[in-house]
Amino acid sequence: MGERRENKKRETRQRISDVATELFFARSFEAVTLDEIAAAANVSKMTVFNYFARKEDLMLDRQDDLKLLFFREAIRARPQGQSPIAELRALMGRLREQKHPFAHFDRHTADFWRFVAASPSLEARLRELNDEAAEGLAIELAGPNPDGLARLAAGMIVLTVRTARQEAVSVFERRGSAKKANAVFFALIDQGFAAVQGMAATDARGQSS
Amino acid sequence: MGERRENKKRETRQRISDVATELFFARSFEAVTLDEIAAAANVSKMTVFNYFARKEDLMLDRQDDLKLLFFREAIRARPQGQSPIAELRALMGRLREQKHPFAHFDRHTADFWRFVAASPSLEARLRELNDEAAEGLAIELAGPNPDGLARLAAGMIVLTVRTARQEAVSVFERRGSAKKANAVFFALIDQGFAAVQGMAATDARGQSS
DNA sequence: CGTTGATATTGTACCCGGTAAATATTTTCG
DNA sequence: CGAAAATATTTACCGGGTACAATATCAACG
Structure with a gap:
């Protein structure tokens, strides 16, 4: 139910994850804040939490x-x-x-x-x-x-x-x-x-x- | 070096630990804040952290x-x-x-x-x-x-x-x-x-x- | 006794992860 | 299209934890 929507969701999730991984490796896990990730992925912090319950899950998903x-x-x-x-x-x-x-x-x-x-x-x-x-x-x-x-x-x-x-x-x-x-x-x-x-x-x- | 001082330290540490344990059992671990513990033990939050690096160590010391x-x-x-x-x-x-x-x-x-x-x-x-x-x-x-x-x-x-x-x-x-x-x-x-x-x-x- | 230096303690201000609730936006579907 | 449902965002907040500077307390020594 809702193909386009689901695609978009997967896309958003992937984008957040990719952006986060890149930032983490460039600096370190602790040095990158969720606000930064959200900004870099063009979503709000809340949206990040929608997809990943904890910051750690961005890497250990x-x-x-x-x-x-x-x-x-x-x-x-x-x-x-x-x-x-x-x-x-x-x-x-x-x-x-x-x-x-x-x-x-x-x-x-x-x-x-x-x-x-x-x-x-x-x-x-x-x-x-x-x-x-x-x-x-x-x-x-x-x-x-x-x-x-x-x-x-x-x-x-x-x-x-x-x-x-x-x-x-x-x-x-x-x-x-x-x-x-x-x-x-x-x-x-x-x-x-x-x-x-x-x-x-x-x-x-x-x-x- | 400094007997009285060390006694006082042990005392303070014990008091903080006791007070914290009591509060935790009365409510729950998460429901009690460090500010409360500090207040109940008549010390500042910083002092609590002096003795216990993490909140969890108040119980698992x-x-x-x-x-x-x-x-x-x-x-x-x-x-x-x-x-x-x-x-x-x-x-x-x-x-x-x-x-x-x-x-x-x-x-x-x-x-x-x-x-x-x-x-x-x-x-x-x-x-x-x-x-x-x-x-x-x-x-x-x-x-x-x-x-x-x-x-x-x-x-x-x-x-x-x-x-x-x-x-x-x-x-x-x-x-x-x-x-x-x-x-x-x-x-x-x-x-x-x-x-x-x-x-x-x-x-x-x-x-x- | 009073000064000095060490050590505890405090206050203040802040950061960040995470939550809550109201609101806005988008999408689906009748 | 228009209503309902799902998502996203905004805003405001909480609490643990840190950094740093200021201050109180105590021990030791002349």
């Missing part, structure tokens, strides 16, 4: 929503007999082949993450998104009202991805090698996921619900 | 600093041959016996954590403190510049404690039983710690640095 979406889709579509965690591991492999930013580290992704790491409020928002993703993953693993173990497993998965990403970026920055960065990333993914898999399996044997 | 301190102490004092993670597990057991708030759940602790959970900014600050604790723990485990695996292990330990605490509080709220809450807490602690222990052990066998 749906980073983790998307991650969760991938996770969900993969788990639901997994072949019979495949454990959810094994499937997630497989998903990461597929993302690597596609060189998707979630599982591939190069100059561009490293720049992005370094920028995020430089801003306390972006980091904070990222932690929040991570938590939300973990909660969503727990629900995917164990239905609504997941128990403690499911929540712990989901948290560990998300933590593993985050830590692996941090290490990959760090290695890239220090060594300049995308190859080594990706190797580190997947080494940690494997270790973290295996630990979680082991934990869940032990529990399944130890107590039948 | 050193929650996790203290946790890290415990961890550090335990790891350093552990008997030879004991793995750090096993020692941390033992530490949690000791804290339980002392009914220390970190490892014991009753009406009082549940009230506190429910209050924290009700405030987004308190939750955010808590996540930040958790991250700092994890980083500190990683350094304790693997020296300065810990590698990815150490950081992952430390993150998982902290995550386990956090998740276990959340579940314990949740159980207490639903069932009203401190006994069950504590049981849930330690069940999760055991599972999480075991998974991390397994991960570290596997790595030590798999690759010699």
